[in-house]
């Protein structure tokens with residue numbers, strides 16, 4: 575398992591930026607101190623083909639300039655083509671074991687899980703971290719599972735203390751406290767940052783809130 579700082583893990587597609595240009599939103603989030611970024615260019619409004627490729631490269635360059643890992647959601651071919659730092663997959667995507675085989679041992683692999691069984695399988699497949707959600711109600715994933723709260727995070731954290739867990743779904747600076755206290759190593763966030771009027775300030779307040787709870791990876 576490779577080390578990855580998932581404390582404040584920002585996720586965005588080009589369509590998630592509520593105000594301003596998506597690349598400007600990402601740059602602001604990076605300035606605010608996010609520790610990891612995932613490009614999630616998925617759904618009816620997603621860019622395709624060359625536009626997606628160009629957007630991914632621009633996001634990657636920004637992340638590189640700030641020394642923040644750049645992870646691609648689901649699209650293994652794109653991730654390999656641009657030499658991204660890693661891939662994140664859900665349970666309905668290519669299997670985690672197959673993704674690990676395709677990206678090799680040196681890249682980061684993240685897997686969304688919803689149960690102890692799925693967490694166990696993700697670990698066996700070579701996941702470097704897992705995402706668990708939705709902790710709270712989310713408006714960013716129409717096919718999200720029912721709200722799960724934090725109890726499953728606590729169970730998985732107790733069972734696999736060495737496996738980094740990020741909580742996801744409806745997380746903001748105001749409610750991340752219980753996610754981290756339940757045993758998560760970090761928080762994954764789309765709308766609280768991408769939909770903020772001031773993404774830099776919001777990202778900074780989330781970073782501060784997580785640090786305040788004293789997360790030390």
Ligand code: 3NM
Pocket residue numbers: 585686705706707708709711712713714715718719742743744745762763764765766
């Ligand atoms: N996955 P927001 S919830 C991408 O439960 C994603 O696995 C989820 O966006 C899961 O921070 C979610 O805007 C959306 O709620 C998170």
